[in-house]
Amino acid sequence: MSGLQIVSFIIIFSSVLLQTHSADGVVYSAVLPHTVTALTDSCVLIPCTFIISTFEEKLQKTKQIYGIWLKKTPLFGKDESSVVFNSSKNIIQGFRHIEMIGNLTERNCSTVFYNIMMNHSDPYYFRIEMEPNVFRATFNTNPHNASDSSKTVRINVTDSPQPPELIFSPDVSKSVMEGTAVNLICSAEAPCPKQPPRLSWTYIPKSANIITQLQEKPDKTHSVFSSMTFNASYMDHKMNISCTATYPRNISNNTTVNSTVMLRVMFPPKETRIIIKPSASVTVGTNVTFTCQSKASPSNNMTYTCNE
Structure with a gap:
């Protein structure tokens, strides 16, 4: 952190x-x-x-x-x-x-x-x-x-702290367009400011920028806030992003609690490729199968055309 x-x-x-x-x-x-x-x-x-x-x-x-x-x-x-x-x-x-x-x-x-x-x-x-x-x-x-x-x-x-709160913009539990700037804020109460919880993320997109701060609220209590900002990529689609709060204790083991959200990204076809079976040289008259594969979200609207 x-x-x-x-x-x-x-x-x-x-x-x-x-x-x-x-x-x-x-x-x-x-x-x-x-x-x-x-x-x-x-x-x-x-x-x-x-x-x-x-x-x-x-x-x-x-x-x-x-x-x-x-x-x-x-x-x-x-x-x-x-x-x-x-x-x-x-x-x-x-x-x-x-x-x-x-x-x-x-x-x-x-x-x-x-x-x-x-x-x-x-x-x-x-x-x-x-x-x-x-x-x-x-x-x-x-x-x-x-x-x-x-x-x-x-x-x-x-004995058990509350799981951290996840706030996101836009709503990543619904679909967001590829390239959209996404901001996830994870917050955990810090009743003991001298031993605040440590916040960590389990999945961090390549473009992510993370800022973590101990913040004093108007009632003078404290929370730790971790803000992760990134541009949504098709590689982030259906990835579970978890924020884990680890609370230190004096004698007993540290306590960890977490919250998770699944990121859903809409994107046009990516990584389109043709797979040929068999892939080795064949003789005349052998059946050959051509398979076109592509990633997209949503995928149920994709159509394939074949050009000779």
Whole structure:
């Protein structure tokens, strides 16, 4: 795969805006994806940003700012087992490693959870603490129902990633004319940008040009995209083109998934030839068979003429 580049990619997405008013009237909100799908024995990035009213003013009064992640419940302080990460006490609980890659002073709470296991499937809540006692809050949209996890981020863990998506232009599952410029785009989710899947093609036409990139989407999650462009040739007719995504894992074997499309090309007669049987010298009176062969698509409309 060619070198990965991080670029912007525009799609329609859905995220959660967690907006709440504190007792002193402070408005605070966080933007998180509804769900992130993680692969076992890999890592997952939770993109996270937040807004707190008069944040810059509060930041001037703050000596330390901490990030906390809670599992299953937004309630903090009643059950320490719900705390999976607390940067103020260097607590990492239930995970081998958690890294907050975002800068909290820049309202970025993005976090990477490493070595994901099946029992990590749960809703997670982000909490911020600005000390000494400047501002403390858990970003929960429903203060009247602390058990409501419908508007926070949920990690869904799977052993098998989804097959890559194939998008093509024009529709190669139908017939395209020989010489037509064809563009195939293969995309695979990259929940762990530090270990993105590797995309490969099983059939590459001679004229193909391939560009592969790691792209950040508007919700700050990532996908790997591989674009293959070529001019359709009669030699590509009925060829199966597969895109394979190989996901690296830390301990277990890598996982591969693929998607396939058959290319159908329309072209006039090619490689026309005459076959003579027997091909060696014959005596007068021997029966000789002449067979005319040609490749074409569609082939049911071909006619043959014989000229002496």
